Amino acid sequence: MVKDRPQVEGLVCDFSHITLKEQKCCGSGKGKGGKGASEGSLPVTEELHVITFTLDYCYQGLKCQLQTSTLPVVIISNANQVSSAWASILWFNMLGADPKNQLFFSNPPAATWAKLSEVLSWQFSDATKRGLDMDQLKMIGEKLCGNVGQVHGWKSQAKILSGSRSL
Numbered sequence: 001m002v003k004d005r006p007q008v009e010g011l012v013c014d015f016s017h018i019t020l021k022e023q024k025c026c027g028s029g030k031g032k033g034g035k036g037a038s039e040g041s042l043p044v045t046e047e048l049h050v051i052t053f054t055l056d057y058c059y060q061g062l063k064c065q066l067q068t069s070t071l072p073v074v075i076i077s078n079a080n081q082v083s084s085a086w087a088s089i090l091w092f093n094m095l096g097a098d099p100k101n102q103l104f105f106s107n108p109p110a111a112t113w114a115k116l117s118e119v120l121s122w123q124f125s126d127a128t129k130r131g132l133d134m135d136q137l138k139m140i141g142e143k144l145c146g147n148v149g150q151v152h153g154w155k156s157q158a159k160i161l162s163g164s165r166s167l
Helices: 080-096 114-129 133-144 155-160
Strands: 052-059 064-068
Touching: 064 114, 080 114
Parallel strands: none
Antiparallel strands: 052 064
């Protein structure tokens, strides 16, 4: 029985005795403890973290291990990092194939304008409840990128996605 909803039955896990263990990826950034080849090469807003929950389950002699992980998250220490962290997550969600790839920003892939404009329209729609039309996207693309047919790299688009560059 689920504690808060007695009408629902199922397996309930109570993580009251949780232990946090840090697992470092080689060159994952500036965090303490990592000794990778590119240590310190990523800004904190590009360090991706994955939280994994593991449960060792034993019931009437049947033993199994259940595991689930979060999508990558960015841990920040100041409110002024929110927009940059959000831009990192948007870029990762747009182009990342492996949800556990914490080294994505050590060599981030480029995006086409078509893909980038789709994400910008989605972001605008999320904030205003209305997406951008083709004329608006074309105007934004010309102002921000010059040639909208080009492929755009992370470094040139990070400022745009984080909102630190005005139109």
